[in-house]
Amino acid sequence: MKIYYDYFDSPVGQLTIFSSGEYIVKISFEGENFDEGFFCKYFRSPSFINKDESVIKRAKEELCLYFKKSLKKFDLPLLLLGTEFQKRVWEELLKIPYGGLRSYKDIAENIGIPEGARAVGQANNKNPIPIVVPCHRVIGKRGELVGYGGGLNIKKYLIELEKGNF
Structure with a gap:
């Protein structure tokens, strides 16, 4: 199985976007260790090709618009790779509106x-698909910023961006 990837320079650092050719399957933050095991878990004998193919181009375009505050909802084909429970959670995250916040509870x-x-x-x-699947919009029950794969500084940036503070 071919897994395509390319890089996107964003205000929160370089992102690596991975695609199956049809779907976005993962976005990694700069400095995040490459986890080949993630792909091996879901794809048979993955081979990685650095290519800016069409789904990745579209993701870059939408991310660019998002960071310019011109895109409020992503419209990308996503393949959510996880357990059934994780997928339920991630599908619920997709319902949180731009600028909205919800608690884990x-x-x-x-x-x-x-x-x-x-x-x-x-x-x-x-x-596996932060920003697009907006886990940054989930906060502690008292409104505190807790946990984020990209770091709390990126979570805060994304929340402030969506509030219009940049």
């Missing part, structure tokens, strides 16, 4: 597991 309640805030946090931590 809110997400847990929305997916029918009111005591599942911690499990939601763990699923958030495994989100």
